[in-house]
Amino acid sequence: MINFDSLWNYQDPETTRKKFISILDSSPQNNNYTLQLKTQISRTYSLQQNFTKAHNILDDIAQIKERDSLTNIRYLLERGRTFNSANDHQKATNLFLQALEIANKEQYDFYIIDALHMLGISDTNSSMEWNLKALSVAEKTEEEKARNWCGSLYNNIGWGYFEMKEYEKAHHLFLKTQAWHEDKGDLQRTLIARWSIAKTLRMQNKMMEALAIQKKLESVYDDQQKKDGYVYEELAECYLSLEDSNYKRYAQKAYDELNKDMWLQKNENSRLQRLKKLAE
Structure with missing residues (x-):
């Protein structure tokens, strides 16, 4: 089966969706693979602020009872992301907590981190706490895919310190972000990290x-x-x-x-x- 997650381009949800739909059209319907694929199709609509369409797809998934734990986690995460993007942060937080509970039970480190990092976005009163918990998992995990969260988390924590006006700490985290993405050969994210460093310097x-x-x-x-x-x-x-x-x-x-x-x-x-x- 095609690893559809590797096809994501978050800056171009329209093109990403076309790729996902092409895979969906050639796959058996409503097994766990295609249900997970549909959660990502929903996400493409959410990124375009088309929350009605995103929820409609998730509603269809919710009606399928034979869902495994990973499908449930991905469903909950995308439902939560959709609510969060529409500024309904409390509903989003509740859904991310549900996803975190299942991910912890099943020991899916990647999705534990995903849920924690989304809680850091939706639950603004405890944002730093959630992000630091996510980073702790990411730095200790033996799963390479889960460890790849480190770059994003360094960035998120850096912005958390930035919002707290702790610019020295923010600068330190953004330097770690830059080093992480340079090591991975990710030019675009390296450039974004440099932009973050420069903005922090301006604030200083x-x-x-x-x-x-x-x-x-x-x-x-x-x-x-x-x-x-x-x-x-x-x-x-x-x-x-x-x-x-x-x-x-x-x-x-x-x-x-x-x-x-x-x-x-x-x-x-x-x-x-x-x-x-x-x-x-």
Whole structure:
């Protein structure tokens, strides 16, 4: 059977869904393999903010009684992710707790970590606690797939410290994130880690260091013929702090790119409007 999880491109849920549906069309229906595949098809819709479609697919899965424990875990995780993306965090947290209970019972380290890391997102009052528990499992596990969570968890914990304004700790975690992804040869995630490091440096008023990193990132993306609104946004902030008029140009570029993001439009419109105003 095809390892459909390896086909995920979270930046392109539409293309990912087409691949999943192609596999589904050539597979027997409603066995545990295809039910798990359907949970991932549901996730592609959730990532596109189409929560009704995502829930409809999960409703169909819920009607199939002959589900094994792994299918149940994946069903609960995707139902929880869908609720969480729709800002229903309490329902999401309850579902992640159910998934964690089954994963612990079955000793599925990968899904124990997945559930813990999602609890770190949905249960904001205990976010750091959940993420540190997840990292503890990831660093001790003998499962390579489960250990691969480390990079994401270093990043998540780094942002947790960032939100707490503990910028030195955040900087340390982002350096670990960068080293992890460099070792894995993951260029895109390495670049994101560098962006995180630079943003943290800006918050520490180390403006020239932050600016230098963001300019290098802009150059890398230019070579790839890509535009990154988040890099433009940070460049705008750096130039603004330095009282350099280049901030207007980068604020406009940031707004043009980030305003295409439906999630940002819905959840961080004030951020977009600030960029628009800075560009004037």
